[in-house]
Amino acid sequence: MVSPEPSRAPCPGSRILTTAINDDNGTASLDLAMSVAEYFEPEKDKAKTIAARVGKAVST
Secondary structure (H helix, E strand, C coil): CCCCCCCCCCCCCCCECCCCCCCCCCECCHHHHHHHHHHHCCCHHHHHHHHHHHHHHHHC
16 A cells, blocks of 8 residues: 655645656646556555545545
8 A cells, every 4th residue: 555645745835756656757646646556556446535535634
């Protein structure tokens, strides 16, 4: 399973991750994360559930 926070941005508010989500892009993007989720084992529906749970956890 992918960590909810695989890398920290080098400065607060940055949308660039220190560890890229895929080979070409380090942008902090849910769409990008979902596009490569299958490489980390969860199927699309499970990945969406995980993303929703993490989003809820970090917003409170």
